[in-house]
Amino acid sequence: MFRRTPVVFAASLAAAALALGACAEQTPDTPAASGSPSAATFPVTVGSLTLEQRPEKIVSLSATATEMLFAIGAGPQVAAVDDQSNFPADAPKTDLSGYQPNAEAVAAKDPDLVVLSDDRNKIVEQLTTLKIPVYLTPAAQTLDDSYRQLTELGTLTGNADAAADVVQRMKDDITKIVAEVPQRAEAPTYFHELGPELYTATSKTFIGSIYSLAGLENIADASDADGKNGGYPQLSQEVIVKANPDFVFLSDVKCCQQSAATVKARSGWSSLTAVQQDQVVELDDDIASRWGPRVVDLLRTIVDATAKVSQ
Template identity: 60%
Template sequence: MKRVLTAAIAVTALLLGGCGGGAEDEGRPAAADASFPVTVGSVTLTERPDRIVSLAPTATEMLFAIGAGPQVVAVDDQSTYPPEAPRTDLSGFKPNAEAIAGRDPDLVVISDDLEKIADQLGKLKIPVLLAPAAKVIDDSYRQIDQLGALTGHRDESAALVTRMRTEIDKIVRGVPPRTEPLSYYYEIDETLYSATSKTFIGSLLAPFGLTNIADAADPDGSKNGYPQLSPEALVAADPDLIFLADTKCCRQSAATVKQRKGWSQITAVRQDRIVALDDDIASRWGPRVVDLVRAVADAVARVPA
């Protein structure tokens, strides 16, 4: 890859210089990338990485969205998007340092430091960027900027962040205000685990002025914002909207929800306000959060004021 990059720079220099360079230009080294060395957190790269391994689906989406896809040589088994990502049997949940090192990476991106993989790779002199799950949308923007800096795509990452900010703001402003807030239940799996307002998901839905029925199940945050609701409490809460983030993993749908015992009396069920989401989009904090926000906005806008 570096040979290709050097050749490209050399060709560009010849074109800019016209035909008058002559022999005196032969053997002159290509100009170095002025954006390197670069430091992000504890990671310092002296040159642009051309062999990136992503062990985090969200990071994979971010890398391809900022134009660093050609630099990615391997992604983990959960990185399902974009389709062209070089998916492998590498695991972010059970990372294997030897297998990762076998890909000869000059940068590895992880979202969790499981098995102390960062230290293991550090001993092999392999740079590792930890990009943990976002708590608010600004965390997503920051990670996109960090990846842009480390991969030599600062302009592209800045443009992506601006585009996301603009689109989300436009989507939120496009939903008419309501005199009475709607309530909602956000389902993570069919065992009724949900996400409160203090989670990343909750922060995305907050601008719509919605009331999260899961908040009552984790008032002190002792469940880290992801409580399991009881069927009785959920039915009693009577949410106006139900968002299903388990359509792929657990094959849940409006039809399966309507078959649940006692749920026929819930307003969201009676009024057909069950919104099926894409699990992958709903569980990641990358560029496609815009699609999630849009899905929520469409659902809210369809409810009569």
Template identity: 60%
Template sequence: MVKHVRVSAFVVALAVLAGSCGSSTPARPPAPPAGSAGFPVTAGTLTLEEKPTRIVVLAPSATEMLFAIGAGEQVEAVDDNSTYPAEAPRSALSGFQPSAEAIAGHEPDLVVISNDLNQIVDQLGTLRIPVYLAPPARTLDDSYTQITELGRLTGHTAEAADVVTRMKDDIAKIVADTPQRQDKPTYYYELDQALYSVTGQTFIGELFGRLGLVNVADAVESSQVNGGYPQLSAEFLLQADPDLIFLADTKCCGQTPDTVKARPGWSGITAVRTNRVVPLDDDIASRWGPRVVDLVRTIADAAGEVR
């Protein structure tokens, strides 16, 4: 549940200061900063007059995108969940409980978020801090769009185009090299031990669909889909008997092929019995940045083992 917080007196003071600083008119226009050629630029609804040099990122996927396109040196701070790449300047900032005060303390000229929690967009807007919203991708095209727009906003348009092209080419090759079978293998994708999963209509589901796999969660009644993330039951999964199980809860929850096998009744599931329980890197499995190619490759390798 989203908790709305009150803007503190400190933030209000900063807003007043920002407003007063912007009210005076200089005698002559300031010289454009170095490296700002090509600006202003617009991406979505956001327009930046100058190239940002102090970016704060509260979205792990966006952090990976920015470093992949060569904008890492412009990143001032990232949130506590941005674990990749190693050189990303991690901080105590939270993407789940964003604080306008803490963000403003880094003096950013661009903030990148994936969710407007705590009404952070409005709070930062009061401070005249530009915000780019990169919501969770629903399709691969959404991911490509965000990479492209971040490239435009940071002055790395060409580099972003190269990243997108490589991703498309790599995924296309993986898909082309994966045998398409008439009897498509089925899979269960585990988000946590409460048996929350994804349907084929989600970003993750699209990746599996491209590789010709069938999601057992798609058989759940529409009233239980919960926005594409249904909670399944052990009884449902035992009956569905998937050919493959993918664990996206290895880091968070310590799940392994052995812990799955130890669950009551699960040793008889085809995926468990044939040793096709695939542990995933939680971070890669939950993000929609350039490393999605690694996830597609892992899925394809596992699918190729099904006979």
């Protein structure tokens, strides 16, 4: 769900990644498998959250959580989603904000479960005080984090079996795609652009791990070797030009109108291998910034874009 400015994007993901450590050890107390959501046994417990009944009025303040909920069959239970949740198209989008969440506005929807990825404005405490159940889904650091969140959402919504199916399909699809990655003597290099201010993500991040599955080498890794930037350093034009990446991946196409043409027009960038070889790849901003089931589509795009390079 993170976007507006690359600085906010980087800071939000870094903060969420740090917070993930507190949640990573939570495991769902999964009920016995059932044939349908209506047959699911409640109460259920995930971490410190217990739901006595199956939620029927879910509010999602996270675009990724919205995608996850609909993917596992909980769409009919979702009553409202935030203003950044644009997939699937029939999600009940509202003016609720995940960036500046308002507890009163959320409570007005009379939810029996709120799902969010950031505890901004102390929203978790406020909703808890109002006795509204809250499930926090921080930005994933690994695919296992994504699988865990899908599984836990399945438990909480009474869609455990469907969630297990989604996770297994993701794992199977990713295994097949990775098997297609050509064997290379030397890994192609890349630069992943979060925004025109040249913020990027290293291999230590979730997005970086996807590129690693595709067999690529991240030019940003050396720039954040000490980890002071939380995996999201800002590179200079000089550093990028000197590194001369084989590929440039743009995740700022929708938000910031960046393209292969604008990259080529930047000072010094026309000499990059990525530009000269037409290897500037325009990604879907939304897919590239979320850690739900469509991460499979992101990996497919990356692998397909780099398949012709067989060094």
